[in-house]
Amino acid sequence: MLDSVTHNTFLPNVSFCDPLMSWTDLFSNEEYYPAFEHQTDAVSSCLKTSGIKSQDCHSHSRTSLQSSHLWEFVRDLLLSPEENCGILEWEDREQGIFRVVKSEGLAKMWGQRKRNDRMTYEKLSRALRYYYKTGILERVDRRLVYKFGKNAHGWQEDKL
């Protein structure tokens, strides 16, 4: 099942595949993002050794790259725990409830993704909260906890 996630859902989604830079490149590029390299060594080292490779990006068109959204980025992190380095974790896999464990780390990763070194969790969470309106996410009355809504897809194990 997770194989299908990896190959059909995770990889085709281009959240990790910057058109010009792989994760390995991103997290080893101190010139591009020196602060993150030092502040979250555990996360960056995890990503450096993760299975996300630039070669995985080969089949991704520029169009698909640009269609990558924040919620898909989050979803794919959740679906690939070996790559998210404990930044996100499932609270209730069946219901799509997840928790942001390392808010700063998540913001940094998203900032890397968007090439925005000024990204913060405050801003990222604001974007996540907009998904409440569209039904992609549902509000959970707990801090740092979110739930995939009816309009989110690809996160359910049996619906991949």
Place this chain on the structure above:
DNA sequence: TCTGCGTTTCCTGCTT
């Protein structure tokens, strides 16, 4: 050029 979408940014109020 215009429009819509998906954020990003700033700000304020609320909660812990």
Place this chain on the structure above:
DNA sequence: GAAGCAGGAAACGCAG
């Protein structure tokens, strides 16, 4: 009282 989170409003960048 301080820090962090949530939501409103406006701006921004990009694709069609």
